[in-house]
Amino acid sequence: MICPFCSLLCDANDLNEIDCGLQNKSIVQLAKLRSQLDASFNESVTDTEMETAAAIELLKNAKRVLITGRVASVQTARAAVSLAMKVNGTIDCAEAGHVFKNVLAIQRSGIHSVSLAEARDHADLLIVIGGDALLDDCPRIPNSLNSENASPKTVLLLGTFTDKSTAAWTAAGFQPWSISCKIESVPTALTQWSRATLQFSPNRMTSQLFIAMDTAKYTAVLWSAASLRVEQTDLWVERLLHWIASQNETKRCAALPWTSLDGTFQQVCTWLTGFPGRIRFHDGNPSFDTFTNSYESWLARSCELESDSVVIVIDETAATDPFIAKMVFWLGRKFHVIELTSGSMRFPTAVAGAEVAADIFRADQTLLAHLSPSRECDKSRVRPAAYWLARLAP
Amino acid sequence: MITRLFGGECIDGVSKSEVRDLYLVQDKISSVSTDARLDAEYNLSNHIVVAGGIDLHTHIGGGKVNIARLLLPEMVRHGRSRLECTEREWQKIAPLSSPVPGTWETGRRYLEMGYTACFEPAVLPANARHAHAEMADTPWLDTGGYLLLGNDRLLLEWISKGAPQSQINDYVAWMIRAHQCCAVKVVNAGGIDAFKFNQRHLDVDEKHWHFSITPRQILKSLSHAVESLGLAHPLHVHCSNLGVAGNIASTMATIDAVEGRRLHLTHAQFHCFGTEGPHGYCSAAKALADRVNAESNLSIDVGQMQFGQTVTLSGDTMHQFANRKQARPRKTIFQDLECQAGCGVLPFQYRHDQYVHSLLWAIGLELFLRIEDPLRVFLTTDHPNGAPFTAYPHLIHLLMSYDFRMSVFERLHADVQSTSSLASLKREYSLDEIIKMTRLGPARALGLFDRGTLCDGGIADVVIYERCENPEHMFARPKMVFRRGTLVYRNGEFLATATKSTIVANVEIDAKMDVTLRKIWPIHYGYSSDLIRIHQDELLSDQRNIEFASRATKSVVIGK
Numbered sequence: 003m004i005c006p007f008c009s010l011l012c013d014a015n016d017l018n019e020i021d022c023g024l025q026n027k028s029i030v031q032l033a034k035l036r037s038q039l040d041a042s043f044n045e046s047v048t049d050t051e052m053e054t055a056a057a058i059e060l061l062k063n064a065k066r067v068l069i070t071g072r073v074a075s076v077q078t079a080r081a082a083v084s085l086a087m088k089v090n091g092t093i094d095c096a097e098a099g100h101v102f103k104n105v106l107a108i109q110r111s112g113i114h115s116v117s118l119a120e121a122r123d124h125a126d127l128l129i130v131i132g133g134d135a136l137l138d139d140c141p142r143i144p145n146s147l148n149s150e151n152a153s154p155k156t157v158l159l160l161g162t163f164t165d166k167s168t169a170a171w172t173a174a175g176f177q178p179w180s181i182s183c184k185i186e187s188v189p190t191a192l193t194q195w196s197r198a199t200l201q202f203s204p205n206r207m208t209s210q211l212f213i214a215m216d217t218a219k220y221t222a223v224l225w226s227a228a229s230l231r232v233e234q235t236d237l238w239v240e241r242l243l244h245w246i247a248s249q250n251e252t253k254r255c256a257a258l259p260w261t262s263l264d265g266t267f268q269q270v271c272t273w274l275t276g277f278p279g280r281i282r283f284h285d286g287n288p289s290f291d292t293f294t295n296s297y298e299s300w301l302a303r304s305c306e307l308e309s310d311s312v313v314i315v316i317d318e319t320a321a322t323d324p325f326i327a328k329m330v331f332w333l334g335r336k337f338h339v340i341e342l343t344s345g346s347m348r349f350p351t352a353v354a355g356a357e358v359a360a361d362i363f364r365a366d367q368t369l370l371a372h373l374s375p376s377r378e379c380d381k382s383r384v385r386p387a388a389y390w391l392a393r394l395a396p
Numbered sequence: 397m398i399t400r401l402f403g404g405e406c407i408d409g410v411s412k413s414e415v416r417d418l419y420l421v422q423d424k425i426s427s428v429s430t431d432a433r434l435d436a437e438y439n440l441s442n443h444i445v446v447a448g449g450i451d452l453h454t455h456i457g458g459g460k461v462n463i464a465r466l467l468l469p470e471m472v473r474h475g476r477s478r479l480e481c482t483e484r485e486w487q488k489i490a491p492l493s494s495p496v497p498g499t500w501e502t503g504r505r506y507l508e509m510g511y512t513a514c515f516e517p518a519v520l521p522a523n524a525r526h527a528h529a530e531m532a533d534t535p536w537l538d539t540g541g542y543l544l545l546g547n548d549r550l551l552l553e554w555i556s557k558g559a560p561q562s563q564i565n566d567y568v569a570w571m572i573r574a575h576q577c578c579a580v581k582v583v584n585a586g587g588i589d590a591f592k593f594n595q596r597h598l599d600v601d602e603k604h605w606h607f608s609i610t611p612r613q614i615l616k617s618l619s620h621a622v623e624s625l626g627l628a629h630p631l632h633v634h635c636s637n638l639g640v641a642g643n644i645a646s647t648m649a650t651i652d653a654v655e656g657r658r659l660h661l662t663h664a665q666f667h668c669f670g671t672e673g674p675h676g677y678c679s680a681a682k683a684l685a686d687r688v689n690a691e692s693n694l695s696i697d698v699g700q701m702q703f704g705q706t707v708t709l710s711g712d713t714m715h716q717f718a719n720r721k722q723a724r725p726r727k728t729i730f731q732d733l734e735c736q737a738g739c740g741v742l743p744f745q746y747r748h749d750q751y752v753h754s755l756l757w758a759i760g761l762e763l764f765l766r767i768e769d770p771l772r773v774f775l776t777t778d779h780p781n782g783a784p785f786t787a788y789p790h791l792i793h794l795l796m797s798y799d800f801r802m803s804v805f806e807r808l809h810a811d812v813q814s815t816s817s818l819a820s821l822k823r824e825y826s827l828d829e830i831i832k833m834t835r836l837g838p839a840r841a842l843g844l845f846d847r848g849t850l851c852d853g854g855i856a857d858v859v860i861y862e863r864c865e866n867p868e869h870m871f872a873r874p875k876m877v878f879r880r881g882t883l884v885y886r887n888g889e890f891l892a893t894a895t896k897s898t899i900v901a902n903v904e905i906d907a908k909m910d911v912t913l914r915k916i917w918p919i920h921y922g923y924s925s926d927l928i929r930i931h932q933d934e935l936l937s938d939q940r941n942i943e944f945a946s947r948a949t950k951s952v953v954i955g956k
Contacts, residue, residue, distance in 0.1 A: 114730045250717070250730075254732075277469055
């Protein structure tokens with residue numbers, strides 16, 4: 003299945019069997035939010051109808067509409083884009099900032115990339131760039147890249163990894179080799195290393211690195227833009243992509259850029275509108291602008307016009323850092339806010355793939371899985387975000 | 397709902413073209429007048445009445461289309477709506493807002509030309525659910541997909557180990573059913589996988605470095621499986637050596653490899669190069685056309701190129717990579733995917749002043765004009781690889797008018813003008829032949845026996861074109877389009893949505909193969925085979941039906 007917490011494939015057959023370390027926290031969080039919900043929200047039909055009518059009225063009178071939040075499923079992404087089109091709104095997701103670090107680089111230079119199963123089966127050298135945050139966010143990455151049938155692979159950990167990460171890769175059956183360096187300098191260093199010769203190597207470690215890179219038949223380069231701590235990440239990614247492209251002149255090398263659950267929204271929005279997100283509709287036509295249409299930019303511009311502006315916040319994930327809190331900080335309650343979230347008091351929304359069936363892309367955005375709800379969840383209590391979005395449409 | 401269409405000339409390539417009455421009774425066609433009350437009737441004098449168009453090879457869904465969109469946001473022209481333009485302006489900007497528009501625009505523009513069914517020809521197994529989801533969001537059109545096999549490492553491994561043909565047949569059946577596709581496509585058999593092992597060339601009888609098998613073995617095995625399973629559509633093949641000078645030899649070898657079984661060669665114009673000529677390239681269209689004319693098991697779609705900006709997207713990473721320096725603008729995407737296939741995306745500009753581009757244009761038309769049976773050569777541009785699908789009316793004009801063809805020919809590269817035999821081909825397609833090529837032929841090739849004609853009992857997907865001297869104008873804008881008996885488009889206005897069908901092949905799964913794949917799938921791919929199986933319930937959502945393509949019987953519809 004695909005874990006609705008970290009968007010990575012798991013061997014587990016059920017949500018409760020996932021062992022990525024994130025789910026326990028999230029299920030606890032979810033249960034807590036649900037109990038708060040029960041305590042303070044009288045879920046009678048009448049109340050819900052009144053809330054819906056009020057929200058529709060708000061939207062009808064709004065001059066500016068922003069739809070944002072965490073959209074995890076194909077179904078909700080479709081509904082969100084459809085609503086944005088109908089109300090001539092702007093749509094930008096919460097984690098789009100990370101997604102666009104890769105997207106902008108790809109749009110300038112293109113990419114040689116590899117999917118998860120291909121890298122698992124075929125790559126004999128794995129270069130992982132970043133720090134421990136990578137495995138904090140997605141602890142299952144080493145296990146997912148390890149094929150039981152293949153001989154142990156070398157993994158080069160470049161960046162600020164500690165023994166903790168090295169141990170995790172070792173436990174998953176890899177031969178890790180960590181080189182501590184500034185992440186900013188990795189693309190340049192890789193270029194220099196691959197241009198130099200073996201004789202040039204000044205020390206044993208560099209020599210080993212040369213050998214590993216020189217003998218590799220297929221190199222996969224993995225990073226997660228969300229957990230990178232570098233300035234101007236899109237430019238950094240672009241330089242790395244140039245190095246990968248140059249490697250393919252004589253051998254095989256490919257990128258494995260990691261995304262979060264927002265990859266699903268990006269895919270759906272792209273096939274519906276032609277753009278990967280950050281779009282504003284005018285007369286039903288989308289326009290794309292990575293800066294102007296970001297939710298941060300929209301909120302900053304709308305501060306003077308708060309009474310005419312409506313923000314729809316979706317959160318159908320079980321994320322532990324509530325996006326809502328961030329939004330409330332941003333908004334300062336200046337705007338009319340319609341909340342469709344698992345923790346909201348307004349329109350209680352199911353967690354996609356956990357409480358309701360949902361189609362969710364795996365983190366490499368290749369595989370689209372249909373996830374059934376967890377056996378443990380009370381599916382009758384909440385509705386999918388897509389349902390509420392369809393109700394709000396004029 | 398009963399609609400009477402009278403006074404129009406009915407053309408369907410089956411019966412004689414004539415002015416006659418046609419009734420649309422619920423969602424079916426009938427020629428028998430009825431006593432029941434008519435809900436609507438239309439006088440169609442000076443109009444032709446034809447079945448809905450069927451595009452059997454157009455890239456409208458799946459990962460590669462999306463990454464092309466992702467790569468080229470700057471190519472999207474912020475569209476003006478139809479109402480803001482004069483007719484002339486609209487015709488000018490009409491091609492598409494982008495070489496790879498969003499799903500809504502794709503559905504709308506196909507319907508505006510009178511097309512009602514389209515088939516995505518390269519569904520990567522891992523990506524099948526995505527392809528179906530995307531096609532579900534393409535309004536008005538019935539859709540289906542061809543499953544990409546022949547580079548999946550599991551199959552290559554089995555062939556290399558000498559697995560019995562029955563095992564390959566069962567595997568193909570399982571894959572088709574699990575991914576809800578209607579045909580099998582091979583792209584550069586074995587070549588995509590070979591490229592992952594850094595092999596940069598693979599001819600039909602050349603061995604894959606890792607598996608030590610040849611494309612010939614793969615083609616033979618898969619064509620055998622397709623025949624054994626009784627799939628309506630023959631093996632759909634993108635040959636080896638795409639765009640390489642002299643690739644006619646590998647195209648011929650591909651035909652030989654299937655040993656007389658049915659075979660469909662796709663975007664054949666890209667596989668028709670000889671090595672003579674001023675720049676080491678020449679047309680070998682005559683050789684292929686002669687072969688198709690002589691062997692009734694063969695069919696082709698042309699993938700006709702048109703001049704201008706587009707984006708090429710193909711599973712053939714080996715040859716897309718080889719062409720990377722020709723990308724305009726200079727940015728490309730290559731993907732190695734899931735031990736199953738790959739993907740290469742290159743923006744491309746076809747130019748009159750470029751010899752090979754001009755030659756390609758002439759080769760495509762040569763194929764159309766030299767192949768005698770319009771039921772075995774299909775009108776495609778391999779959207780968006782050769783041109784956007786909106787080029788079809790222009791292409792029809794080229795086929796129907798020698799003079800118009802020559803007016804474009806005169807603008808080609810001088811060396812093409814001096815060496816091409818196109819000028820000597822005076823054939824002009826008749827309206828009847830165009831209708832066969834775009835309706836009846838594709839319907840038969842796909843096993844959709846209740847489509848593509850105006851016969852009694854057929855699905856009431858009917859298109860009305862106003863007669864016009866210029867076929868380009870006529871086919872660019874129908875007067876009316878009926879989907880399943882409901883008027884959905886009239887004079888530029890979209891009146892209603894339509895229930896869509898997903899067309900799948902009706903094949904049985906062998907229980908033993910199911911057990912085998914449940915066991916080995918996680919080892920090969922790292923996840924359970926259950927994860928990728930698409931259930932019919934999923935396809936039945938979103939106003940969709942399922943139809944089964946069949947070689948022998950009429951298609952069956954399962955609906956809600």
